[in-house]
Amino acid sequence: MSEQTPENSAPEQPLMAHLLELRDCVLRVLYGIGLAFIPLAYFAKDIYALTAEPLMRLMPEGTSMIATEVASPFFAPLKLAGVFAVALSMPWSLYQIWGFVAPGLYKTERRLVAPILTSSTLLFYLGMAMAYFVVLPTVFAFLISVAPDGVAVMTDINKYLSFVLSIFLAFGLAFETPVAIVLMIRTGFVTPTKLRESRGYVLVGCFVIAAVLTPPDVLSQFLLAVPTYLLYELGILVGQWLTPESAEVEDQQRQAGENS
Numbered sequence: 001m002s003e004q005t006p007e008n009s010a011p012e013q014p015l016m017a018h019l020l021e022l023r024d025c026v027l028r029v030l031y032g033i034g035l036a037f038i039p040l041a042y043f044a045k046d047i048y049a050l051t052a053e054p055l056m057r058l059m060p061e062g063t064s065m066i067a068t069e070v071a072s073p074f075f076a077p078l079k080l081a082g083v084f085a086v087a088l089s090m091p092w093s094l095y096q097i098w099g100f101v102a103p104g105l106y107k108t109e110r111r112l113v114a115p116i117l118t119s120s121t122l123l124f125y126l127g128m129a130m131a132y133f134v135v136l137p138t139v140f141a142f143l144i145s146v147a148p149d150g151v152a153v154m155t156d157i158n159k160y161l162s163f164v165l166s167i168f169l170a171f172g173l174a175f176e177t178p179v180a181i182v183l184m185i186r187t188g189f190v191t192p193t194k195l196r197e198s199r200g201y202v203l204v205g206c207f208v209i210a211a212v213l214t215p216p217d218v219l220s221q222f223l224l225a226v227p228t229y230l231l232y233e234l235g236i237l238v239g240q241w242l243t244p245e246s247a248e249v250e251d252q253q254r255q256a257g258e259n260s
C-alpha cells in the first residue's frame with residue numbers, strides 16, 4: 001500500500017493554497033534566472049563574441065558582422081545573456097518544479113522523476129555543446145565556401161543570434177529523444193517491440209525534421225538526423241532495461257496472437 005500512497009498523506013489542500021505554492025515556485029525560478037542574468041549581462045559583449053567565434057574565424061579578412069538597427073548592438077548581447085541565464089539556471093528551475101510536484105507523486109513516480117530531470121538537463125546541454133563545437137563551424141564553413149565571387153559574407157548580429165539560438169534549441173530538443181522514449185515505455189504507451197518495428201519511419205522522420213530545422217545543406221541535416229536516430233535506439237535500450245515488465249507484456253501479447 002505504501003507504494004501507492006503519495007508522500008504527503010495530509011488532507012488535500014484547497015485550490016488557493018496550491019496557487020500560492022505555484023506562485024512561490026515561479027518566483028523562485030525567476031529569482032534564479034535573475035541572479036544568473038546579472039553577471040552574464042556584465043559580460044554580455046564577451047559572451048556574444050564567444051558565440052560568434054565559429055563564424056568570425058571563418059569569415060574573410062577585413063569583413064565583420066553588421067548592425068542594421070540602431071539598438072541592435074545593445075539589445076542583441078543582452079538577449080543572448082538572457083537566454084544563457086535561462087539555460088544555466090535550468091537545474092535550479094527544475095529543482096523548484098520538482099519541489100512543487102513531488103508531494104503529490106507516488107514513491108515509484110518520485111524514483112523515476114529525479115533521474116529523468118537530471119538526464120534531460122545533461123542531454124540538453126550536450127546537444128547545445130555539439131551544436132556549438134561541431135555543427136556551427138561545419139555549417140558556416142560550407143555556407144562561406146559556396147558564396148559567389150565578389151559577395152562579402154557579412155551578417156546582421158540579430159539575424160546571427162536568431163540563427164544560432166534556433167540551432168541550439170533544435171539540437172537541445174533532439175537530444176531529449178531518449179528521455180521521451182523511456183517515458184513512453186515506462187508509462188506503457190508503447191512497447192520496445194513496436195518502437196523497433198517503426199525504425200524505418202523514425203529514420204525518415206529524423207531526416208525530414210532535420211531538413212526543416214537546419215540550413216538547406218545535406219551536411220547539417222545529417223549532423224542532426226543521425227544523432228537523433230542513434231538516441232532513439234538508445235532510448236529503446238534504456239527503456240527496456242528500466243521496464244523489464246514490458247518484455248512480459250510483449251510475450252503475453254505474442255502468445256495471445258498465436259493462440260487466436
